[in-house]
Amino acid sequence: xxxxxGEEWCAQLSGLAPDAALEELRSLLLHGLHFALAxxxxxxxxxxxxxxxxxxxxxxxxxxxxxxxxFTTWAQKVCVRVALTELRRRRWRDVSLDDLVTNSEMSDFTxxxxxxxxxxxxxxxxxxxxxxxxxxxxxxxxxxxxxxxxMAVMQGGMAMxxxxxxxxxxxxxxxxxxxxxxxxxQKRMMQEGMTPQEMLSMFEQG
Amino acid sequence: xxxQSPIQQMVQMIVSTxxxxxxxxxxxxxxxxxxxxxxxxxxxxxxxxxxxxxLNRCPDCREEFEALLVALQSTTFPPRPQxxxx
Numbered sequence: 001x002x003x004x005x006g007e008e009w010c011a012q013l014s015g016l017a018p019d020a021a022l023e024e025l026r027s028l029l030l031h032g033l034h035f036a037l038a039x040x041x042x043x044x045x046x047x048x049x050x051x052x053x054x055x056x057x058x059x060x061x062x063x064x065x066x067x068x069x070x071f072t073t074w075a076q077k078v079c080v081r082v083a084l085t086e087l088r089r090r091r092w093r094d095v096s097l098d099d100l101v102t103n104s105e106m107s108d109f110t111x112x113x114x115x116x117x118x119x120x121x122x123x124x125x126x127x128x129x130x131x132x133x134x135x136x137x138x139x140x141x142x143x144x145x146x147x148x149x150x151m152a153v154m155q156g157g158m159a160m161x162x163x164x165x166x167x168x169x170x171x172x173x174x175x176x177x178x179x180x181x182x183x184x185x186q187k188r189m190m191q192e193g194m195t196p197q198e199m200l201s202m203f204e205q206g
Numbered sequence: 207x208x209x210q211s212p213i214q215q216m217v218q219m220i221v222s223t224x225x226x227x228x229x230x231x232x233x234x235x236x237x238x239x240x241x242x243x244x245x246x247x248x249x250x251x252x253x254x255x256x257x258x259x260x261l262n263r264c265p266d267c268r269e270e271f272e273a274l275l276v277a278l279q280s281t282t283f284p285p286r287p288q289x290x291x292x
Contacts, residue, residue, distance in 0.1 A: 028281070031280060031281070032276075032277030032278065032280050032281065033277060034280070035276050035277060035279075035280035036273040036274070036276045036277040036280070037273065038276075068236070068238065068239040069238035069239045069241070069242045070238075070242065072281075073238040073241060073242055073274075073278060074238045076238075076274060076277045076278060077234075077237055077238045077241070077270075077274050079277075080270055080273045080274045080277060081234070081270055083273075084266075084269060084270055084273060088266075131213060134213075134217065150216075153265070154212065154215070154216055154219075155212060157265075159265070159266055160230070160264065160265065160266040161266055171230045171266060172229045172230045172231045175229045175230050175264060176229055179223070179227050179229075182219060182220050182223040183223055183225065185220045185223075186220050186221060186223045189220065189221070196221035196222070199217055199221055200217065200218065200221065203210075203211075203214045203217075
């Protein structure tokens with residue numbers, strides 16, 4: 001049973017004889033990753049590679065461990081990211097942004113309620129008008145980059161890291177780009193008298 | 207039926223936008239602490255509201271959080287067969 005403190009882990013891993021601690025950590029990470037990635041199409045060899053790459057990163061970033069959580073949790077976090085980053089790359093390897101961003105201005109977004117025969121036609125008209133306004137606002141308020149990013153992430157379902165790479169940026173910056181876009185849309189909607197409650201209640205079926 | 211259409215999800219995301227949202231890097235920094243709070247049954251909406259908010263918006267971070275949670279919970283599972291003594 002692992003009872004090492006974070007300080008002990010760090011000291012042993014960065015010390016002169018790290019092998020025992022490394023092996024203990026490797027075993028722990030492999031066990032965790034086995035269950036964490038159970039629903040993904042990974043081989044035993046993949047898991048071992050992910051753990052190995054994870055260990056390299058952990059050792060490299062040892063000094064950034066701050067003790068906010070236990071060492072093994074922190075290490076597992078690093079390892080999970082390494083694994084999922086690679087799995088996303090594989091998943092989206094052959095998909096370009098063009099494959100996803102097929103129509104401009106999200107013109108294909110059609111609310112379920114519009115195809116539901118039992119929906120109130122009067123309400124559907126109101127929703128249609130709202131959606132037309134949303135589409136207009138998107139076209140007017142967002143930059144080309146923001147529209148592309150939004151389409152790829154929200155409509156295309158592409159991983160943020162993959163969209164970011166194709167757009168020549170990183171995931172953190174992409175999130176902020178999208179956040180800025182959402183803020184612009186939110187502000188514009190309020191200016192056009194579209195309150196959150198009103199907009200969300202339009203989707204509710206009686 | 208609670209399944210939201212893509213446009214409904216998008217509208218939800220827009221109207222609930224906060225000015226103080228954190229990015230992926232900041233979320234990742236706190237993800238281990240957040241996961242431990244979840245496992246301990248603590249109120250994460252009170253403890254780390256911005257992390258919780260980010261995880262509700264960012265699919266990549268959400269995926270990493272869920273995988274981390276499973277990995278951490280698995281420490282209570284028995285070792286896999288090849289690790290049992292022969």
